[in-house]
Amino acid sequence: MNSTQRSVSGSTQSPRSPSSQPYLSVSVTDPVKLGNGVQAYISYRVITKTNFPEYQGSEKIVIRRYSDFVWLRDRLFEKYKGIFIPPLPEKSAVEKFRFTAEFIEMRRQALDIFVNRIASHSELQQSEDLRTFLQADEETMERLRSQETGIFKKKPSDLMQIFKDVQSKVSDVVLGKEKPVEESNPEYEKLKHYIFELENHLTEAQKHAYRLVKRHRELGQSLSDFGKAVKLLGACEGDALGKAFSELGAKAETLSVKLQKEAHQILMNFEEPMKDYVRAVQSIKATIAERANAFRRQCELAETIKLKEINLDKLMLTRSDRVGEAEIEYKELKAESEEATRTFETIVRLMNEEIVHFQEQKTLDMGIAFHEFAKGQARLANGIADAWRSLLPKLELCSSS
Amino acid sequence: MMGSENNGFEEAHLYASREEMENHVLNDPLNNKSYLSYRSALSSLSETHNPLSPPIVAAPADSDPLLSPPLQYRDLRKPNVPDNSYIEPPSYADVIFSPFDGDSVNDVNGVESPSRSSDSSQSLSRSPSSSSEYIKITVSNPLKEQELSNSIVPGSNTYVTYLITTRTNIPEFGGSEFSVRRRFKDVVTLSDRLAESYRGFFIPPRPDKSIVESQVMQKQEFVEQRRVALEKYLRRLAAHPVIKKGDELKVFLQVQGKLPLSSTTDVASRVLDGAVKLPKQLLGESVVAPDEVVQPAKGGRDLLRLFKELKQSMANDWGGSKPQVVEEDKEFLENKKRIQDLEQKVNNASSQAESLVKAQQDMGETMGELGLAFIKLTKFENEEAIDNSQRVRAADMKGLATAAVKASRFYRELNAQTVKNLDTLHEYLGMMLAVHSAFTDRSSALLTVQTLLSELSSLESRAEKLEAASSKIFGGDRSRIRKIEELKETLRATEDAKNVASREYERIKENNRSELERLDRERHADFLNMLKGFVVSQVGYAEKIANVWTKVVDETSGYAKESS
Numbered sequence: 001m002n003s004t005q006r007s008v009s010g011s012t013q014s015p016r017s018p019s020s021q022p023y024l025s026v027s028v029t030d031p032v033k034l035g036n037g038v039q040a041y042i043s044y045r046v047i048t049k050t051n052f053p054e055y056q057g058s059e060k061i062v063i064r065r066y067s068d069f070v071w072l073r074d075r076l077f078e079k080y081k082g083i084f085i086p087p088l089p090e091k092s093a094v095e096k097f098r099f100t101a102e103f104i105e106m107r108r109q110a111l112d113i114f115v116n117r118i119a120s121h122s123e124l125q126q127s128e129d130l131r132t133f134l135q136a137d138e139e140t141m142e143r144l145r146s147q148e149t150g151i152f153k154k155k156p157s158d159l160m161q162i163f164k165d166v167q168s169k170v171s172d173v174v175l176g177k178e179k180p181v182e183e184s185n186p187e188y189e190k191l192k193h194y195i196f197e198l199e200n201h202l203t204e205a206q207k208h209a210y211r212l213v214k215r216h217r218e219l220g221q222s223l224s225d226f227g228k229a230v231k232l233l234g235a236c237e238g239d240a241l242g243k244a245f246s247e248l249g250a251k252a253e254t255l256s257v258k259l260q261k262e263a264h265q266i267l268m269n270f271e272e273p274m275k276d277y278v279r280a281v282q283s284i285k286a287t288i289a290e291r292a293n294a295f296r297r298q299c300e301l302a303e304t305i306k307l308k309e310i311n312l313d314k315l316m317l318t319r320s321d322r323v324g325e326a327e328i329e330y331k332e333l334k335a336e337s338e339e340a341t342r343t344f345e346t347i348v349r350l351m352n353e354e355i356v357h358f359q360e361q362k363t364l365d366m367g368i369a370f371h372e373f374a375k376g377q378a379r380l381a382n383g384i385a386d387a388w389r390s391l392l393p394k395l396e397l398c399s400s401s
Numbered sequence: 402m403m404g405s406e407n408n409g410f411e412e413a414h415l416y417a418s419r420e421e422m423e424n425h426v427l428n429d430p431l432n433n434k435s436y437l438s439y440r441s442a443l444s445s446l447s448e449t450h451n452p453l454s455p456p457i458v459a460a461p462a463d464s465d466p467l468l469s470p471p472l473q474y475r476d477l478r479k480p481n482v483p484d485n486s487y488i489e490p491p492s493y494a495d496v497i498f499s500p501f502d503g504d505s506v507n508d509v510n511g512v513e514s515p516s517r518s519s520d521s522s523q524s525l526s527r528s529p530s531s532s533s534e535y536i537k538i539t540v541s542n543p544l545k546e547q548e549l550s551n552s553i554v555p556g557s558n559t560y561v562t563y564l565i566t567t568r569t570n571i572p573e574f575g576g577s578e579f580s581v582r583r584r585f586k587d588v589v590t591l592s593d594r595l596a597e598s599y600r601g602f603f604i605p606p607r608p609d610k611s612i613v614e615s616q617v618m619q620k621q622e623f624v625e626q627r628r629v630a631l632e633k634y635l636r637r638l639a640a641h642p643v644i645k646k647g648d649e650l651k652v653f654l655q656v657q658g659k660l661p662l663s664s665t666t667d668v669a670s671r672v673l674d675g676a677v678k679l680p681k682q683l684l685g686e687s688v689v690a691p692d693e694v695v696q697p698a699k700g701g702r703d704l705l706r707l708f709k710e711l712k713q714s715m716a717n718d719w720g721g722s723k724p725q726v727v728e729e730d731k732e733f734l735e736n737k738k739r740i741q742d743l744e745q746k747v748n749n750a751s752s753q754a755e756s757l758v759k760a761q762q763d764m765g766e767t768m769g770e771l772g773l774a775f776i777k778l779t780k781f782e783n784e785e786a787i788d789n790s791q792r793v794r795a796a797d798m799k800g801l802a803t804a805a806v807k808a809s810r811f812y813r814e815l816n817a818q819t820v821k822n823l824d825t826l827h828e829y830l831g832m833m834l835a836v837h838s839a840f841t842d843r844s845s846a847l848l849t850v851q852t853l854l855s856e857l858s859s860l861e862s863r864a865e866k867l868e869a870a871s872s873k874i875f876g877g878d879r880s881r882i883r884k885i886e887e888l889k890e891t892l893r894a895t896e897d898a899k900n901v902a903s904r905e906y907e908r909i910k911e912n913n914r915s916e917l918e919r920l921d922r923e924r925h926a927d928f929l930n931m932l933k934g935f936v937v938s939q940v941g942y943a944e945k946i947a948n949v950w951t952k953v954v955d956e957t958s959g960y961a962k963e964s965s
Contacts, residue, residue: 381947
């Protein structure tokens with residue numbers, strides 16, 4: 001599998017050289033609030049720069065909203081079974097935060113990463129739906145968006161539930177067995193177990209990362225309050241000590257600002273990548289569900305064919321006039337079965353490649369996130385040390401006076 | 402707890418290798434949620450040898466395990482630290498830890514409570530003349546004892562005694578080291594006697610009596626809190642330049658057996674005594690005895706005097722005529738206002754300090770939890786690893802987790818220091834109570850003087866009237882003459898009492914003044930030390946935390962090229 005286009009998800013992917021190398025770079029920018037009241041939503045500017053022949057022209061700008069991205073994700077999920085479709089940021093459950101600057105920025109960033117990951121995936125980037133998404137006018141997009149119904153609107157976790165339900169129905173009715181049909185592949189079992197466990201661990205870590213953001217904000221706030229109180233106390237004291245107090249108070253307020261900044265940094269560069277990781281794992285779970293569906297279908301058809309074969313033989317023995325009909329049916333089923341097998345095997349093959357890439361990519365993503373986080377923490381701590389250290393000469397002066 | 406001493410020393414060698422850290426992290430009592438609130442932390446953390454959460458206690462222990470690791474941190478420290486840093490040691494990590502080394506510091510420059518010894522290398526501006534004097538008091542070894550009474554229910558009169566050990570070279574004590582056993586009731590007695598003897602002085606407030614049931618009284622935590630509070634109290638008393646030379650404290654610290662200070666009478670017997678006196682007072686003219694005049698009316702047994710002074714204070718507030726002596730000292734009134742303002746500001750700062758401590762605490766906890774979550778992830782990835790990228794990621798995670806756990810520990814240690822540092826605010830709030838008491842002494846002494854003056858003037862006018870009346874009768878009225886004589890006698894006694902009361906009032910005024918001076922001076926020094934201690938520990942720990950994260954930055958620097 002060539003990996004020429006598998007690069008880091010970044011907001012701008014500048015072309016290597018204008019005409020020789022094929023490039024497709026997208027940026028999601030410029031969030032604008034539109035509409036009123038309950039109907040209000042955010043629209044984004046999606047700018048595409050490409051030299052792919054299938055695209056109309058080298059640059060295109062369209063306006064898209066969140067549900068358009070959802071449409072794209074659902075279409076890709078349906079068409080490219082076996083590939084881990086890049087995850088989308090969640091729909092916000094809490095009305096209050098839907099239009100905060102922070103939320104809007106986080107969503108914009110996540111959407112940008114989403115589209116770029118698709119654009120850098122060697123298979124997904126060929127998608128016609130992607131082309132539609134990047135180029136179609138708003139009306140067309142709206143029409144397509146409203147057509148989407150049924151299963152594709154569901155979240156991956158819902159898919160899992162459907163998969164389980166269908167599983168139990170099928171196993172009871174068609175195969176007459178109690179147990180659901182599952183692959184007996186120990187390596188795959190191990191992978192499934194790994195993915196499910198991983199989600200738990202990651203969710204916990206992400207939760208603590210989010211709390212850490214809050215703690216930075218809280219520490220910033222309390223330092224600010226403390227600084228103010230100390231300044232007031234200094235005003236009471238007067239003379240050198242009073243000055244010392246007010247300088248301390250001022251420093252505390254400065255550090256409070258630093259802490260708030262760091263909180264934001266942690267949110268964007270550490271907590272959000274962790275959330276992204278969790279979403280990616282959930283996307284894999286959806287693919288696992290698809291694979292199970294495909295496997296089940298393959299088994300189903302295999303069983304049905306067996307029954308049809310037996311039936312056909314019976315008919316041939318009795319020289320029934322229904323033989324011809326049965327033969328046609330049998331041929332059709334055989335084709336379907338082969339198709340199902342192909343689908344399933346493709347999924348297996350793709351998944352194997354995808355998982356390797358996934359692990360590599362995540363190591364890279366996490367490495368960057370850790371690096372940024374550590375940088376931020378070191379910068380903050382050094383800032384704190386410097387700020388307090390600068391006070392000491394003044395305090396020294398106070399005691400000698 | 403979980404072998405606190407042990408953990409402290411094991412932690413000393415943590416920083417050497419990651420494996421050790423992981424093991425300790427996994428067994429670590431970081432999951433212990435029994436973290437102290439600010440107020441209880443104050444009472445518990447100032448004493449080094451107490452069995453509380455290991456991460457806090459480990460640092461100030463006698464042989465400081467954390468003094469060795471800074472060696473490796475020196476290399477990793479930011480190269481652009483200004484060279485003109487005036488503090489000699491290369492890193493604040495060292496500066497922080499040595500002064501907090503247990504009790505030895507307290508021997509310097511008189512007694513200081515541990516919170517004030519934040520920078521022993523600095524000479525304090527106080528008591529330079531008595532710098533060769535020292536007195537050190539330790540409270541320890543609480544024991545349950547039985548009261549010898551004929552109580553029907555056995556064991557109902559148990560109480561706790563504490564061993565109070567004093568080491569001193571002050572000659573008045575006539576000894577260099579001695580111990581007594583005292584119970585809390587004795588401390589209350591001491592405190593009451595001091596309040597009587599040292600009117601006008603800022604007497605450190607004693608620990609609260611606690612109205613809890615006897616079961617709680619004997620719980621270890623309560624006893625320990627009380628022990629710490631008692632020690633603090635006695636040390637503060639011994640730091641007071643006047644009280645420490647007084648008899649009351651000496652007797653308390655030295656005399657074996659039962660405390661030979663008259664114990665406080667309870668209200669009931671006070672009222673009884675007062676009731677016994679009352680008929681005599683109502684029937685005849687009673688004058689306040691000079692020795693009683695030097696005590697406030699309130700809390701005494703002389704009910705009639707109490708009524709008279711109450712009447713006087715009403716007259717002061719609502720009466721038309723101004724009393725003859727009023728609080729005129731402008732300087733005092735200004736100071737009083739200033740102190741009130743100060744109290745409010747200190748109170749405010751104290752509660753903000755409490756919030757700050759809580760926020761630092763929470764930061765440390767969450768950082769630790771994050772670290773643990775990543776440790777778990779590391780283990781998981783390593784166990785399930787199929788390809789190499791997973792192992793690399795696991796290693797990266799471990800680096801982050803280790804740093805987070807270390808940083809978490811530093812936050813919590815910093816917090817312990819912050820609590821100690823900012824404890825000074827809390828202490829001065831306590832002092833405000835003493836100031837209020839001293840000002841109350843003054844105003845009640847003034848009231849006594851005013852009352853006696855009023856009485857004098859009313860007695861004088863009565864005497865005048867009587868004399869005028871009797872002079873009209875030739876030869877005089879024997880009974881009236883007798884009355885005049887009695888009245889003159891009362892007048893003289895009242896005059897004496899007034900003089901004593903006036904002297905007492907002046908004395909208290911002078912005490913107030915000198916104490917205010919002392920308060921301002923000492924507060925200046927103490928607050929300065931507080932600020933220094935606070936800043937130094939903030940710097941020291943920030944440096945340590947920065948080093949921890951810088952290490953991770955270096956380890957993950959390979960990824961830096963990848964990001965835009």
